[in-house]
Amino acid sequence: MTKEEKQELRKAFEDIPGTRVFTPERSRMGYHLNIFCMTLNKEEGRQAFRENERAYLDRFPMTEEQKQAVLNREWLKLLDLGGNIYYVWKIAACDRKTMQYIGGKMSGITEEEFKEMMLSGGRSIIGNRSKTSDY
Numbered sequence: 001m002t003k004e005e006k007q008e009l010r011k012a013f014e015d016i017p018g019t020r021v022f023t024p025e026r027s028r029m030g031y032h033l034n035i036f037c038m039t040l041n042k043e044e045g046r047q048a049f050r051e052n053e054r055a056y057l058d059r060f061p062m063t064e065e066q067k068q069a070v071l072n073r074e075w076l077k078l079l080d081l082g083g084n085i086y087y088v089w090k091i092a093a094c095d096r097k098t099m100q101y102i103g104g105k106m107s108g109i110t111e112e113e114f115k116e117m118m119l120s121g122g123r124s125i126i127g128n129r130s131k132t133s134d135y
Helices: 003-014 024-029 033-037 042-053 054-056 064-071 075-080 087-095 100-105 111-119
Strands: none
Touching: 024 033, 033 064, 033 087, 042 054, 054 064, 054 075, 064 075, 075 087, 075 100, 087 100, 100 111
């Protein structure tokens, strides 16, 4: 695949509503954010983060925007800033939140509404295939 073809493919992924593809660019942008998230795998990391979130975040060379997104629990923004959902989830787990809670927050609905939507087969594809097209 040529460089141009790869760019076109990435552009097509960006057209899917609500989708944030973890591209190499996002990976590089979020490297330190994801390293921070990985430290929450260990109890000492979770404890230090819970004791003083800002001080713990300052141990990592993340951007101020990334740190604020963590502090404010701006889940979608964390993904936009290079967070990988599997790593960002560790923040939610540290907060003792469910995946359904985070899914609801990311979808602009309650945890219960998100659960119901998933049990009913998920979000309708109608109107959710493209940002630039009506189908």
